[in-house]
Amino acid sequence: MLIDWFTVAAQIINFLVLVGILKYFLYGRITRAMREREDKIAARLEEALEREQEARQELEKYQKQNEELARKREQMLAQAREEAELERKKLLREAREEVDRAKARWHETLAREKDAFLADLRQRAGHLVFEVARRALADLANADLEEHIVRIFSQRLKEIDADKLHVLHSTLQRDRNVVIVSSFELSEEAKETIAEILRRHSGNNIKLNYRVSPEVISGIELKIPGHKIAWSLDHYLESLEEDLRSALEEET
Amino acid sequence: MDVMRLRHISPDQVIFWQWGFVHINATLVFTWVIMGLLVVIAAVGTWKLTSETRISRWQNLLEVLVAGVLQQIQEVSHEKPDRYLPFIGTLFLFIALANLLTIVPGYVPPTASLSTTAALAILVFIAVPAYGIMDQGLLGYLKHYIRPTPFMVVFNILGELSRTLALAVRLFGNIMSGTKIAAILLAVAPLIFPVLLQLLGLLTGLIQAYIFAILAMVYIASGTRARRQREQKYQTSPTSLQEENTES
Numbered sequence: 260m261l262i263d264w265f266t267v268a269a270q271i272i273n274f275l276v277l278v279g280i281l282k283y284f285l286y287g288r289i290t291r292a293m294r295e296r297e298d299k300i301a302a303r304l305e306e307a308l309e310r311e312q313e314a315r316q317e318l319e320k321y322q323k324q325n326e327e328l329a330r331k332r333e334q335m336l337a338q339a340r341e342e343a344e345l346e347r348k349k350l351l352r353e354a355r356e357e358v359d360r361a362k363a364r365w366h367e368t369l370a371r372e373k374d375a376f377l378a379d380l381r382q383r384a385g386h387l388v389f390e391v392a393r394r395a396l397a398d399l400a401n402a403d404l405e406e407h408i409v410r411i412f413s414q415r416l417k418e419i420d421a422d423k424l425h426v427l428h429s430t431l432q433r434d435r436n437v438v439i440v441s442s443f444e445l446s447e448e449a450k451e452t453i454a455e456i457l458r459r460h461s462g463n464n465i466k467l468n469y470r471v472s473p474e475v476i477s478g479i480e481l482k483i484p485g486h487k488i489a490w491s492l493d494h495y496l497e498s499l500e501e502d503l504r505s506a507l508e509e510e511t
Numbered sequence: 512m513d514v515m516r517l518r519h520i521s522p523d524q525v526i527f528w529q530w531g532f533v534h535i536n537a538t539l540v541f542t543w544v545i546m547g548l549l550v551v552i553a554a555v556g557t558w559k560l561t562s563e564t565r566i567s568r569w570q571n572l573l574e575v576l577v578a579g580v581l582q583q584i585q586e587v588s589h590e591k592p593d594r595y596l597p598f599i600g601t602l603f604l605f606i607a608l609a610n611l612l613t614i615v616p617g618y619v620p621p622t623a624s625l626s627t628t629a630a631l632a633i634l635v636f637i638a639v640p641a642y643g644i645m646d647q648g649l650l651g652y653l654k655h656y657i658r659p660t661p662f663m664v665v666f667n668i669l670g671e672l673s674r675t676l677a678l679a680v681r682l683f684g685n686i687m688s689g690t691k692i693a694a695i696l697l698a699v700a701p702l703i704f705p706v707l708l709q710l711l712g713l714l715t716g717l718i719q720a721y722i723f724a725i726l727a728m729v730y731i732a733s734g735t736r737a738r739r740q741r742e743q744k745y746q747t748s749p750t751s752l753q754e755e756n757t758e759s
Binding site: 265268270288292299 | 630
């Protein structure tokens with residue numbers, strides 16, 4: 260018989276004892292250690308994952324900040340550019356205004372000079388015309404121009420219209436001083452003629468003062484306070500001046 | 512030097528001490544040696560266990576062994592392997608060490624004794640219903656015998672008995688024959704050949720240990736699988752009903 264039942268029973272007991280011992284010494288300990296290690300590794304992995312997450316969040320934060328900075332920089336640059344452009348336009352406008360002002364000044368000066376020149380020209384022309392007219396009158400009629408002037412002035416004084424006469428009359432009632440301004444020295448005869456006419460108009464007691472002034476061009480003026488009766492070349496010269504002015508303006 | 516003579520088929524026949532029915536033979540002595548070795552290795556290997564990532568070589572070896580056994584159980588049973596580990600793991604370690612020690616001169620493997628293999632097979636024979644009843648209760652397990660019809664009861668019981676017998680005889684036959692052939696060859700051609708045969712013996716010894724443990728696991732798993740199959744049937748039945756309805 261190959262099977263010894265006592266040995267079978269003993270081996271069953273032996274094996275069960277071995278199972279018990281190994282369960283305590285080997286399987287329990289080893290599986291516990293393995294499980295603990297697995298837990299530790301899992302915990303470490305989790306921790307690493309968390310750290311990675313944190314790092315990624317940090318990275319995102321910094322990236323956002325960088326973007327913010329870049330945007331601000333861009334904004335500031337744009338603002339500076341805009342301001343520079345405004346400044347440039349302002350300077351340009353100021354320069355243009357300056358140029359305009361200078362131009363206006365220049366125009367003004369030019370106009371003033373033109374006016375001065377015209378005044379000067381008028382005066383000279385008056386004198387020349389007076390000279391030319393006198394010479395021409397002297398040559399042609401063999402008469403003194405001044406005599407003619409006095410005659411024309413006397414004629415005007417005689418033929419004075421009613422309104423002016425009234426004014427003259429009422430003025431001479433208050434103030435009896437009459438000033439006669441002429442461009443040349445009047446002869447005694449001429450002075451007498453003028454006085455005679457005035458006396459006829461306003462009575463004997465008027466005081467006549469005679470004065471020579473180069474301002475009056477080739478003529479005689481009678482001045483009472485507030486009024487004036489005159490004949491001179493001024494009238495003709497003024498039209499000449501007008502013609503000259505228009506001629507000059509056409510030129511410029 | 513040799514403990515066992517050539518005429519002895521089993522180490523049971525080498526009796527060192529006897530007192531009536533009780534006797535101590537070579538099988539028991541060598542079993543104790545193996546048990547002692549296993550316990551010492553386990554105790555020394557787990558002396559300074561650590562759960563850190565740097566571990567000692569002994570711990571590494573033991574962890575590889577345990578993890579390998581756990582993986583094999585998992586593959587066979589498709590369940591959490593922890594509760595089968597002590598039984599299946601000890602079966603494998605005991606048989607493997609018993610067979611591997613044959614390279615030590617004078618050693619006789621206890622697995623070459625039909626008494627030992629019968630003891631282990633009986634333990635498996637008991638473990639199958641034990642795990643089954645733990646898993647699904649006594650009635651639930653007993654129903655397992657009348658599937659697919661009550662007529663199959665006899666065949667189911669016969670199947671369990673025969674596979675237990677096969678388990679015992681397979682291991683005994685392999686190891687005993689290996690030992691005997693080695694001994695005979697040693698007598699006929701003492702050089703070289705016995706070495707080759709012993710190398711072959713190591714291989715078959717390890718394979719036998721693996722086969723024994725795996726088959727034990729398969730039997731246990733088949734005992735506990737009945738309930739899971741029923742549960743799966745319940746889970747799938749509503750959908751299958753629906754399918755039938757749509758088809759009709």
